[in-house]
Amino acid sequence: MENEKGTSETRLMKGNEALAEASFRAGMQAYFGYPITPQSEVLEYLAAQAPNHPDVVILQAESELAAINMVHGAAGAGARAMISSSSPGISLMQECLSYMTSAQLPALIVNVQRGGPGLGTIQPSQGDYFQAVKGGGHGDYHLIVLAPASVQEMVDFVFDAFRLSEKYRNPAMILADGALGQMMEKVILPAAGSLPKMDAPWATTGKRHIRERNIITSLFIQPEQMEKLNLILQAKYSQMQKEVRWEEIRTEDAAIVLVAFGLTSRICEKTVDLAREKGLKVGLLRPITLYPFPTNAIAKLAKSAQAFLTVEMNAGQMVEDVRLAVDGKRPVDFYGRMGGMIPSPEEVLVRVESIAEKLHAVPA
Amino acid sequence: MEPVANIGGMELVYKKPHTLTEIPTHYCPGCAHGVVHKILMEVVDEMGIQEETIGVAPVGCSVFAYNYMNIDMQEAAHGRASAVATGIKRVLPNKYVFSYQGDGDLAAIGTGETIHTVNRGENIMILFINNGIYGMTGGQMAPTSLLGMKTTTSPFGREASTMGNPLKITELIAQLPGAYFVTRHAVYNTAAVRKLKKAIEVSFKYQKLNKGTCFIEVVSNCPNGWKMTPVESNQWLEKNMLPFYPLGDIKVPKS
Ligand SMILES: Cc1ncc(C[n+]2csc(CCOP(=O)(O)OP(=O)(O)O)c2C)c(N)n1
Numbered sequence: 050m051e052n053e054k055g056t057s058e059t060r061l062m063k064g065n066e067a068l069a070e071a072s073f074r075a076g077m078q079a080y081f082g083y084p085i086t087p088q089s090e091v092l093e094y095l096a097a098q099a100p101n102h103p104d105v106v107i108l109q110a111e112s113e114l115a116a117i118n119m120v121h122g123a124a125g126a127g128a129r130a131m132i133s134s135s136s137p138g139i140s141l142m143q144e145c146l147s148y149m150t151s152a153q154l155p156a157l158i159v160n161v162q163r164g165g166p167g168l169g170t171i172q173p174s175q176g177d178y179f180q181a182v183k184g185g186g187h188g189d190y191h192l193i194v195l196a197p198a199s200v201q202e203m204v205d206f207v208f209d210a211f212r213l214s215e216k217y218r219n220p221a222m223i224l225a226d227g228a229l230g231q232m233m234e235k236v237i238l239p240a241a242g243s244l245p246k247m248d249a250p251w252a253t254t255g256k257r258h259i260r261e262r263n264i265i266t267s268l269f270i271q272p273e274q275m276e277k278l279n280l281i282l283q284a285k286y287s288q289m290q291k292e293v294r295w296e297e298i299r300t301e302d303a304a305i306v307l308v309a310f311g312l313t314s315r316i317c318e319k320t321v322d323l324a325r326e327k328g329l330k331v332g333l334l335r336p337i338t339l340y341p342f343p344t345n346a347i348a349k350l351a352k353s354a355q356a357f358l359t360v361e362m363n364a365g366q367m368v369e370d371v372r373l374a375v376d377g378k379r380p381v382d383f384y385g386r387m388g389g390m391i392p393s394p395e396e397v398l399v400r401v402e403s404i405a406e407k408l409h410a411v412p413a
Numbered sequence: 414m415e416p417v418a419n420i421g422g423m424e425l426v427y428k429k430p431h432t433l434t435e436i437p438t439h440y441c442p443g444c445a446h447g448v449v450h451k452i453l454m455e456v457v458d459e460m461g462i463q464e465e466t467i468g469v470a471p472v473g474c475s476v477f478a479y480n481y482m483n484i485d486m487q488e489a490a491h492g493r494a495s496a497v498a499t500g501i502k503r504v505l506p507n508k509y510v511f512s513y514q515g516d517g518d519l520a521a522i523g524t525g526e527t528i529h530t531v532n533r534g535e536n537i538m539i540l541f542i543n544n545g546i547y548g549m550t551g552g553q554m555a556p557t558s559l560l561g562m563k564t565t566t567s568p569f570g571r572e573a574s575t576m577g578n579p580l581k582i583t584e585l586i587a588q589l590p591g592a593y594f595v596t597r598h599a600v601y602n603t604a605a606v607r608k609l610k611k612a613i614e615v616s617f618k619y620q621k622l623n624k625g626t627c628f629i630e631v632v633s634n635c636p637n638g639w640k641m642t643p644v645e646s647n648q649w650l651e652k653n654m655l656p657f658y659p660l661g662d663i664k665v666p667k668s
Contacts (some may be wrong), residue, residue: 079504106503110496111529118493118526122500125487126467130500148490253485253501255465255508264479266470266488 057240064203065090065230067075067238068133068159068223071207073098074241077157078128079106081116083138086171087227088161091133113138117145117158124154125265127252128213133138133159135227136177137168139185145184146220151267151278155214155247157207158192158222161230164362164389172389173313178366179223182340189279191286192222194339196310200234213292217285226362228312228391238373286341295343296335297350299325303332305404306350307392308371309360310336312391317360319394320401329405339367347374356389356404360397362390380404428528430454432463432483439477443643445633446475448600449542453513454482460617466509467501469494473515474548492523495530498537504530511538516557517547520582524556527582534544534625536590539617541583541628544635545654552638555582559657564638579657583630587664593625595664599632599655608660623664632658 062070069091072080082092095107106123109115113134123130134142139160144270149156160181164174181194193213195206206223214221214267256262269275296314300306309317314335324331334350334391336343356379359368368383375381386392432454440447444618457463463484470478472491489497494512502510519527525660530539546564547553553566557579561570571579587595594616598609609631616627632654634646641649 078448081500108499108503111525115496115499115526115529116488118496119500119503121489121493122469122487122497122502123504124500125497126501128504130504144490145493152488217457253467253487254481254505255467256485257464262479262483263485264488265486266479268476268488276617 052262057237059133059235059237061233062200062236062314063231063233064225065254066094067200067236068203068207069094070098070238071204072131072157073102074127074239075208075211075244076242076246077105077211079120079123079130081108081110081123081130081132083110083116083134085115085135085138087163087173087230088133088135088159091159091228106113112142112383114145117142118154120147121145121152121154124149124156125253127247127249127254129215129247131159135161135163136174139177140275143180146192146325147184147188147190148267149220150190150192150282151188152217152265153326154220155211155218156220157210157214158220159225160275162224162226164387171227173225173229173312173362173391174387174389175313176387177224178339178361178363181222182342182370183191189203190282191219191340192294193217193219193289194224196224196337196339197223197229198311198314198335200229200232201236203229204236204238208239211244213406217289219285224311226312247311249303254292264274266329274345279382290341292338293341293343294337295346296337297346298333298335300332300334300350300354302330303353304330304333304355305335305401305410306354306357307331307360307397307401308336308347308357308367309333309377310339310367313360313362316392319395320397323398324401329401331401336367341372342370344370344374347371351375355379355408358400358404359383360392361385363387363391367409430458432457434481436480440474441637443634443636443646444474445544445600445631446542449540449609449631449633450478450481452606453540453613456610456613456617457484461612462509462617465507466511467505469498469501469510469512471512471514471518472549473518475513475515475542476549478513485604492518492521493526495523495535495537495539496517496526499530499533499535502535502537506536508615509521511540513540514542515548516541516543516545516555520556520580524582527586528589530588531626531628532589532591534593536620536623536625538613538620538629540613540628543630543631543634543658544633544638545579546635546638548635548638551642552635555586556582559653581658583628583663586628591625591662592628594619594627596628596662597630597632597658597660597661598651601650603635605660618624619666630658632660
């Protein structure tokens with residue numbers, strides 16, 4: 050059964066390993082990485098499986114800095130390239146990610162977040178939300194950001210992220226966390242070969258006499274040219290808005306809407322059940338893409354719901370985007386744990402109940 | 414050189430390499446970059462490998478190398494050219510890949526990438542232009558600036574106790590098992606240019622053997638950064654740079 054190409058299969062797998070297996074099946078041609086907990090299993094899995102995939106480049110670089118620049122080279126040469134790391138390693142990559150968006154290179158970046166700031170902790174966190182969705186490096190740019198909430202989505206989003214990054218020629222990030230990377234769940238692994246090969250006529254594969262030379266660069270020294278490039282990028286980001294994805298659970302009649310992504314959305318799903326058992330009309334909106342952000346979906350709910358509660362494993366980052374979407378029409382509260390602590394459904398419920406009390410709007 | 418054309422009774426005895434573009438370079442008069450670009454493209458022409466060669470430009474004065482070389486190229490972040498070249502070569506192992514880097518790029522901010530690229534024995538050519546100064550940013554001290562050398566950030570001369578010693582990275586590189594061919598050249602006179610051209614040519618040929626990295630240092634001038642005329646800068650190079658950075662092969666393949 051193992052590695053049988055052309056068929057999908059069901060397995061019990063760790064998030065990191067499932068993601069690594071998915072990358073093979075999604076036609077990844079080059080992976081560059083550097084060990085860091087809690088995502089080292091990605092490189093370990095790829096290295097162990099390498100003999101079954103002789104055409105795939107798998108390289109442990111001397112640093113995340115070198116690794117992401119190798120991704121730049123491989124992607125620029127037209128390969129479907131990928132890198133994975135955790136928070137401190139992702140920080141090291143930011144300069145190159147800025148270069149890659151400017152040079153319009155597609156690639157998959159995986160951040161299995163851990164608690165920070167600093168060396169922090171190896172426990173799960175969502176502390177890199179700002180870095181992931183607001184650019185992260187210098188200049189005006191965005192990554193496409195997908196936030197999985199299950200091991201299955203660690204698999205599925207590898208395909209989605211490659212597809213989107215190649216469609217828009219922009220790096221895409223899977224923003225996971227240590228818990229998703231480490232936990233084991235049943236997954237359906239899609240058959241290999243379902244994602245068509247990247248068409249990259251712009252790539253540096255050797256200048257054929259039939260075409261002009263291809264140049265991959267982010268240098269546009271004349272301000273007029275640089276502004277033009279910026280306008281191209283901004284137009285692309287407008288186009289990308291249509292790729293927005295989110296999920297709503299019991300929001301139709303919800304007076305209080307929880308907003309949470311990734312692992313916290315699963316915790317909040319449980320909170321919704323607990324609240325509903327107590328007769329509280331609570332729902333959940335889970336952004337699946339963090340960039341583009343489901344601004345309109347939240348704005349729409351601001352018409353029916355009376356209050357929002359954003360729950361994150363950080364000091365309050367996505368809540369700023371929720372507030373922008375709600376635009377002052379409803380109160381937006383925040384509940385978060387930091388430094389690798391995971392909130393329980395019950396502690397979220399306590400906050401929900403206090404909001405409900407203040408509202409006096411939820412029938413007992 | 415064979416006469417290549419006959420124009421109105423006159424023999425054309427010299428022409429620009431086909432693979433060098435028509436774009437005038439932005440280099441200062443007397444700068445070595447232009448000469449190195451030209452002979453690099455001459456070799457590409459003579460070997461007929463324009464379609465199979467991919468270059469990586471650095472951040473430094475030669476950041477626009479891709480404007481002048483009519484081949485596919487990528488522009489790397491400051492110091493990362495050899496990592497970018499690694500990424501290209503790994504996915505296109507049958508192509509000729511080179512990085513072109515200054516001393517600040519290769520021996521300061523990119524030292525880690527340089528050493529590990531060679532240590533893995535990536536089958537690429539690294540062309541290292543050592544002008545002992547940061548040309549692009551206006552003449553600051555480089556890792557290779559000589560002791561006593563006055564730059565904008567060592568205005569009283571480089572002093573070992575506080576600024577460190579000039580780094581002989583090429584000798585260091587030669588220690589690595591991944592290095593296949595390590596050699597030091599210059600372009601301050603025609604004999605030197607010819608020797609460098611030969612070294613570039615054999616390095617491209619070695620790439621097909623998959624035996625490791627070819628590393629070529631070119632000890633260069635920087636008339637502007639050194640605040641000299643082109644002639645003075647070449648004299649200064651011969652008198653001061655070459656005794657510290659002696660020309661010649663440092664590691665040659667065992668036959
Ligand atoms: C991360 C980063 N740091 C600093 C710079 C500024 N910078 C541009 S070129 C350069 C030095 C280049 O010197 P060298 O590599 O010796 O090449 P040269 O210009 O002398 O040819 C520096 C420091 C930059 N572009 N990026």
